Amino acid sequence: MRIGYDTLIEDPLKPSSAIDFLRRHLVALSSAGPTCQFYVFVSPKNRDFFYFEAPNVNFVNCFVSNECIPLRIAVQQLYYPILARRLRLDVMFGLNQAPLLCGCPTVVKTCTVHHRVTPENFLDSRDGGNFNRLRLVYRRFMFDISARRASIVMANSKATEEAIRTTMRVPARNIEVVYEAVDAAFGDAPSDSASSESMAQFGLRTDFVLYVSTLMHYKNPDGAIRAFARLIQKYSDDLDLALVGSDVYGVKPDLERLAMSLGVSNRVHFLGNVTKEKLLQLFGKARILFYPSRAETFGKPLVEAMLASLPIVAARASCLPEILAGAGLLAAPDDPEEMAEALHRAHTDEGLRSELIARGHVRARDFSWEKTASGTLECCRKAVHKL
Numbered sequence: 027m028r029i030g031y032d033t034l035i036e037d038p039l040k041p042s043s044a045i046d047f048l049r050r051h052l053v054a055l056s057s058a059g060p061t062c063q064f065y066v067f068v069s070p071k072n073r074d075f076f077y078f079e080a081p082n083v084n085f086v087n088c089f090v091s092n093e094c095i096p097l098r099i100a101v102q103q104l105y106y107p108i109l110a111r112r113l114r115l116d117v118m119f120g121l122n123q124a125p126l127l128c129g130c131p132t133v134v135k136t137c138t139v140h141h142r143v144t145p146e147n148f149l150d151s152r153d154g155g156n157f158n159r160l161r162l163v164y165r166r167f168m169f170d171i172s173a174r175r176a177s178i179v180m181a182n183s184k185a186t187e188e189a190i191r192t193t194m195r196v197p198a199r200n201i202e203v204v205y206e207a208v209d210a211a212f213g214d215a216p217s218d219s220a221s222s223e224s225m226a227q228f229g230l231r232t233d234f235v236l237y238v239s240t241l242m243h244y245k246n247p248d249g250a251i252r253a254f255a256r257l258i259q260k261y262s263d264d265l266d267l268a269l270v271g272s273d274v275y276g277v278k279p280d281l282e283r284l285a286m287s288l289g290v291s292n293r294v295h296f297l298g299n300v301t302k303e304k305l306l307q308l309f310g311k312a313r314i315l316f317y318p319s320r321a322e323t324f325g326k327p328l329v330e331a332m333l334a335s336l337p338i339v340a341a342r343a344s345c346l347p348e349i350l351a352g353a354g355l356l357a358a359p360d361d362p363e364e365m366a367e368a369l370h371r372a373h374t375d376e377g378l379r380s381e382l383i384a385r386g387h388v389r390a391r392d393f394s395w396e397k398t399a400s401g402t403l404e405c406c407r408k409a410v411h412k413l
Contacts (some may be wrong), residue, residue, distance in 0.1 A: 031066045032120035032374040037092040038072035054399035100287035117406045123172040131177035131409040141165035142193035144244040175410035185345035186323040212333040214297035215310035234266040236312035238327040246318040255288035261370045266293045309334040332386035339368045395408035
């Protein structure tokens with residue numbers, strides 16, 4: 027097969043976790059499909075994120091990526107069809123969107139349905155309200171029509187598959203579930219005394235609950251603080267709460283006031299974005315990963331915590347029960363009492379902690395780059411055969 031691979035959807039000036047996924051995914055694909063030829067569409071500014079040497083990987087200059095959104099859209103919609111014919115592509119792979127007039131079958135990995143499930147996150151006026159409204163309109167058009175026209179839509183969980191089918195109106199026969207993978211380095215997250223010294227720079231106690239996610243409404247950071255406050259008030263557990271993630275809409279002051287009103291401001295630490303090295307150290311030293319999000323399509327921190335031998339407390343919502351599959355405790359995301367009880371059990375019950383860690387190690391085997399790559403290639407083959 028000759029496979030086109032779109033990387034232009036990411037902004038090289040503001041790289042997100044999707045860049046890391048695309049890079050690792052591409053390397054795994056080149057190994058899993060040695061007889062395939064991959065044509066990777068890059069820009070001069072994002073090429074260094076993806077470049078590696080492999081005999082079956084070819085990099086194609088496409089002038090611009092997401093640092094200039096209008097031009098990137100023009101390249102994808104107007105230039106990609108030309109490239110598809112020129113390179114004699116059998117199939118085109120892309121994240122969330124594809125050229126509407128591609129000229130060959132498309133496989134669209136739909137890894138976000140927030141424009142349908144949590145549209146309120148695009149309407150917050152504190153961060154470019156008009157731009158976000160335009161972005162919501164664009165996604166509802168382009169993401170949805172790309173999925174409907176795709177030969178195969180890849181979903182990263184069964185819960186996402188259901189959301190794609192019901193909210194984006196894609197027939198079930200066109201959707202395949204292919205789980206994602208995470209960096210294996212989390213399996214080597216350091217837990218030695220040197221890491222304890224690095225925790226001091228964050229003002230953290232020896233034991234802390236780790237929240238890893240952006241401070242967006244659907245991620246439930248306020249619910250995390252309320253549950254943590256209830257944990258301290260009811261059980262007097264000697265823990266801190268470390269929140270790692272960007273403050274997209276400037277809600278940190280509101281969350282700080284909430285923590286102060288609940289009497290836990292001295293225990294709640296907003297760490298913002300941290301380096302990969304620091305994140306590994308936090309996973310290695312944390313007592314619990316707390317993931318109370320109300321709406322997710324996969325939830326990579328869950329798998330990272332499984333690899334890092336970290337017990338998990340997560341919301342009983344969207345795909346999280348599916349991804350955990352019994353390898354963590356679940357609680358209602360809007361019930362601070364139930365979440366606090368789960369946190370207390372995960373902190374104090376050593377037998378339960380050991381059981382959750384063991385279950386996590388077993389469940390983590392279901393998420394590997396080899397499986398993700400082989401599943402993607404199978405989707406590409408199905409797309410070609412449907413033509």
